[in-house]
Amino acid sequence: MRAIVTFAGVELRRFLRDRSNIFFVLIFPLLLVVLIGSQFGGDGSQGRAAVGGADSGLRAELVRALEDDGVDVTLLSPEDVREQLARGRTDVGLLVPDDAARAYTEGEPAQVQVIAGTGANAPATVQHVRVAVQAVAAAEGQVAALVAAGLTEEQARAALADAAGSVTAPQVEVTDVDEVAQEFSGLGQFDLGATTMTLLFVFLTSLTGSATLIQARRHGVVSRALSAPVSTAQVIGGQALGRFVIAGFQGAYIMAGTSLLFGVRWGNIALAVVILALFAAVSAASAMVIGSVMDNDGAASGVGVGAGLILAALGGCMMPLEIFPDTLRTVAHVTPHAWAYEAFAEIQRHDGSFAEILPQLGVLAAMGAALLVLGAWLLRRSLARAL
Template identity: 30%
Template sequence: MRDIFFIGWQDVRFQLRDGSTLLWLFVMPPIFFFFIGTVTSGFSSGMSGAQATKLTVVAENPGFLKEQVDLRLVANDFAPEWVESLETTAEKAPATRTLTFDAGMSNKVVAGEPVSVVYDTKSNSLTRTFEEIRIQRALYTVLADVIIADATAVSLTSDALAAVNEAPRVWALEVSPAGARQEIPSGFEQAVPGILVMFTLLVLLTSGATMLVQERTKGLLRRLASAPMSRGDVIAGKWQGRMVLAAIQVSTALVIGTFLFKMDWGPNLAAVIIVLVAWAGFCASAGLWLGTVAKTDAQAGGLGVLAANLLAALGGCWWPIEVAPDWMQVVQKLIPTGWTMDALHKLISFQAEPMSVLPNVLVLIVAAAVFGVLAARRFQYE
């Protein structure tokens, strides 16, 4: 056991002397936290605190209903800009979202004539659906306002609508969730766990694997072969060194995420740590295995970067997997990064019970054991 600890400690000391390892351990994670967190903040499924959506409202001679429509659009997180007609010039880019009313809509409503409304957007399908819901809610609210004003006033005017807006609400609707609220993780809630998972794998598949290749090509492993310690102790020590490196990466990300990015890890922090420990074990085994397979340190580094980025993208580390195509959501369930991100989102975003992630933890442990056995079988001193 002393030999195992000795080898592991020496490996960690050697790794922490390397500038590139320190860069990826301590400097790059917060940079990626900020960048990915800022980019994915637009995937939020709620609109509380969200930036108002710019909307070009095209209406020729809208009349007094303009103020009421504007009021309801603003209440649904839109920033309407009213124009009489659409004009696209070289200096002015075409509008990305337009809401077009029939000309003279107020006069038509007063006369009892129908008014058609057309919404056009260049947003993706998910955003388009959400925007359509908000616009429909705004327009139906305007319709209700018109019905009440017409029924309670002598004539439908801007003053009648103002009286409706100022009138006390007779009915109060209380809304409470029927179960656990499930929102798509976004912003730093998505970025911090995702980049943590990605960088742990990246560091172990690059630095962890490269170090073993260098030790083998430089003859350092041959010296261990002549030392009074078993082959099993050497392999266990190498695995332990990588496990400590993964633990440093996880701990650093936890601290930075908590204090710098105000990350809330949910009500079951202990379960989150258990998931991350299982993930660290898998990364340690995978890094050790890659080090036994690669022939050169350049090959180990290249394969490590490729595998880490590919698994991160498919596993939902870069963006919420819920907004990805169906085939990507299927792939996520088949790869280690997907198992880990699924468990973390259950605990952090959806506040599920700790037992719900037990299958994820068990499959990570099994995968770590499989890669550990494969690494042990391929391990060579030269």
């Protein structure tokens, strides 16, 4: 056991000496989580609207109506509204001219300008803006009708407020029968991206680290170690333990960072840690296989990156497994990513228990053990040939 820990310590020190790992292990994964969440995630709002114009009663009523409808509202100058639209930073621009504000105050018809953006959410947000404008217009029409009937404006508004409070608004409950939509319902903006990026980078970082085993073989470190009472299993075990610690740390860092910064829900934390640990073990063992079968560390790093990306894509890290065709989804289960993805999905979206993810955990454990044994056998075989 002491030999295994010694090899693991050497692996960790070599990893820490490479300063580029700070970016690729700690910073880059979180940047990708933000990118994926911004592009594909839903933030729970009904769109973004930038409202321009001087402070007035009309603008205040429109903003209130939009916010009540769940639209994110930003108050800007008319020039800034157009700039935000041009840059794609808002879905809809709503301009309230001064003459419209005056007309609204005087009880006359007022016209506002609605400018749709070019984003995918713009058409839906435009409908929310139109509904808000119509609601404000309808409310003012009701006040005008009551004033015409003999009430003062204050009495009319008070009567309408009392009537609104005593009436139960109709509710519409929509049930989506699409299985894919149901699977992702309630999922946070960054939840899916955080899961897939954790699996992608833990595996990718481990495979690219296979080069250290090749370098140890080339420089005679492994041969000298085996001249002592140390077995190839201990060498592989020590190297794998070092990679396992690195992979586990990176995965835990991404999980903690996304939870604190983006509010990602990981479900049962204890089960999430178990899934991560088993996946990290598979990743580390896979690196040992590549490091034992290849002789060139540069080529091994290239193979690690290529294989890591291909397996991640096939395992659901680039595109959710739920939208895979049935045949491709079956094929995807040759990768550890698919099993870990399903286990995380179960505890994140359905509050799954240990028993419910036990099949996935069992497969990951079997993969890790088989790859570790294979790596030890390949290392023993590789030592019989010259590098």
